[in-house]
Amino acid sequence: MTKTLLEAENVTYTYPNGPVALAGVSVRIEAGSKTALVGPNGAGKSTLLLMLNGMLRPASGVIRFDDRPLAYDNRSLRELRRRVGFVFQNPDVQIVAPTVEQDVAFGPVNLGLPPDAVREAVRDALGYVGLRGYEKRPPHHLSGGEKKRVAIAGILAMEPAVLVFDEPTSALDPASSEEVMELLDELASGGRTVLVSTHDVELAYHWADSVVLMERGGVLARGPPEAVFSDHALLASARLKPPALLDLYNELNLRRVIDRGVPPKSVLEFTDRIERAMHGHAPARDGTGRIYLCNADLTGGDEVRRLIKQGTVEHVGAMGTRAKEFANRERILLDYTYGVIDKCILKALIGENSLIITTGGMVEHVHRRIGEYSAESGRTLAVTSVREPEEIPHPNNERIPS
Numbered sequence: 166m167t168k169t170l171l172e173a174e175n176v177t178y179t180y181p182n183g184p185v186a187l188a189g190v191s192v193r194i195e196a197g198s199k200t201a202l203v204g205p206n207g208a209g210k211s212t213l214l215l216m217l218n219g220m221l222r223p224a225s226g227v228i229r230f231d232d233r234p235l236a237y238d239n240r241s242l243r244e245l246r247r248r249v250g251f252v253f254q255n256p257d258v259q260i261v262a263p264t265v266e267q268d269v270a271f272g273p274v275n276l277g278l279p280p281d282a283v284r285e286a287v288r289d290a291l292g293y294v295g296l297r298g299y300e301k302r303p304p305h306h307l308s309g310g311e312k313k314r315v316a317i318a319g320i321l322a323m324e325p326a327v328l329v330f331d332e333p334t335s336a337l338d339p340a341s342s343e344e345v346m347e348l349l350d351e352l353a354s355g356g357r358t359v360l361v362s363t364h365d366v367e368l369a370y371h372w373a374d375s376v377v378l379m380e381r382g383g384v385l386a387r388g389p390p391e392a393v394f395s396d397h398a399l400l401a402s403a404r405l406k407p408p409a410l411l412d413l414y415n416e417l418n419l420r421r422v423i424d425r426g427v428p429p430k431s432v433l434e435f436t437d438r439i440e441r442a443m444h445g446h447a448p449a450r451d452g453t454g455r456i457y458l459c460n461a462d463l464t465g466g467d468e469v470r471r472l473i474k475q476g477t478v479e480h481v482g483a484m485g486t487r488a489k490e491f492a493n494r495e496r497i498l499l500d501y502t503y504g505v506i507d508k509c510i511l512k513a514l515i516g517e518n519s520l521i522i523t524t525g526g527m528v529e530h531v532h533r534r535i536g537e538y539s540a541e542s543g544r545t546l547a548v549t550s551v552r553e554p555e556e557i558p559h560p561n562n563e564r565i566p567s
């Protein structure tokens with residue numbers, strides 16, 4: 166049973182001398198979910214997010230956190246903002262201190278944590294967003310993507326249960342955007358509830374498990390992204406276009422080229438579906454390319470460089486900020502910095518070898534994802550752990566059964 170953690174019920178709001186921004190909005194955010202508020206400019210997304218964190222107060226209706234209506238006295242709001250962290254669209258609004266370290270420490274210091282605990286919170290948060298070594302840098306000299314990470318670290322340092330991001334990828338280049346979204350994935354897989362606003366339907370389709378479609382201060386639809394984004398008329402009324410992958414899938418389905426089923430969310434899923442439609446089944450391809458897996462917590466860069474130099478692996482990807490830091494430090498050039506597992510599976514399916522660098526709990530995640538893919542597709546994919554001689558092999562190592 167999922168639990169509703171944040172809830173808006175019939176909320177209205179009009180800015181002083183402004184338009185009606187919210188005209189009776191009800192939404193529920195489930196604990197542990199990845200929710201996207203999607204809508205065009207001016208739909209009311211930011212206004213709703215600001216309410217969920219108590220920065221705006223509804224004219225009518227109610228906001229609840231953990232089943233309790235919000236109270237708007239200073240003490241209650243301070244406590245709420247510790248539990249519901251808010252990352253603004255523009256990181257310059259959020260960054261207040263002259264150095265990265267002081268900025269990230271701002272929240273924990275205000276919470277009254279002792280100096281040791283503050284240092285630990287700052288170190289952990291900077292590590293999480295991949296900004297260790299940036300402690301003494303002035304935030305206003307950083308790139309847009311780095312500033313965004315500082316802002317996220319500042320919120321993470323307070324260990325909130327919910328993270329709210331207003332347009333997390335605005336003004337970021339495509340790679341930085343994907344990296345920020347992967348960071349949000351990591352946070353969600355660590356048990357946090359993540360809520361974003363965006364007008365990017367492609368992003369919402371790939372990333373979210375639940376979508377709220379907004380327009381003119383109201384909610385047009387809510388549900389799984391594949392359902393909400395399959396309704397062209399609804400999307401058109403919100404001045405949005407369907408995600409390309411889903412649009413293509415629906416057209417192929419209408420022409421009876423592929424059967425209706427769960428719509429594909431990735432190129433990997435889509436190509437498998439088309440192959441199955443063409444051949445009646447997924448062609449068996451034993452002797453496919455191999456996926457090498459490097460746990461950067463246990464392996465040095467020498468072994469990885471050797472594999473690349475020998476031509477054993479043709480493609481290299483890193484998952485997670487610590488793995489990317491490792492690659493950077495070891496001067497390992499990365500082909501993939503996001504969507505890494507799927508990209509490596511795609512390469513294995515055409516007989517090419519690749520290497521995934523990752524760390525900690527993500528190692529299990531890679532084994533699990535490839536195992537799931539093998540079970541679903543009926544294809545056996547080989548995974549080989551890259552390890553120093555004294556390392557103990559992973560029990561799932563070598564071959565993942567289909």
Ligand SMILES: Nc1ncnc2c1ncn2[C@@H]1O[C@H](COP(=O)(O)OP(=O)(O)OP(=O)(O)O)[C@@H](O)[C@H]1O
Pocket residue numbers: 180181182183184185186204205206207208209210211212213362364
């Ligand atoms: N500070 C403000 N003062 C007056 N009107 C405002 C203010 N902020 C927002 N509005 C108005 O409220 C409505 C909803 O704006 P909001 O920023 O919540 O939409 P949004 O969906 O987040 O849009 P965007 O994607 O452009 O950020 C818009 O008509 C906007 O012009």
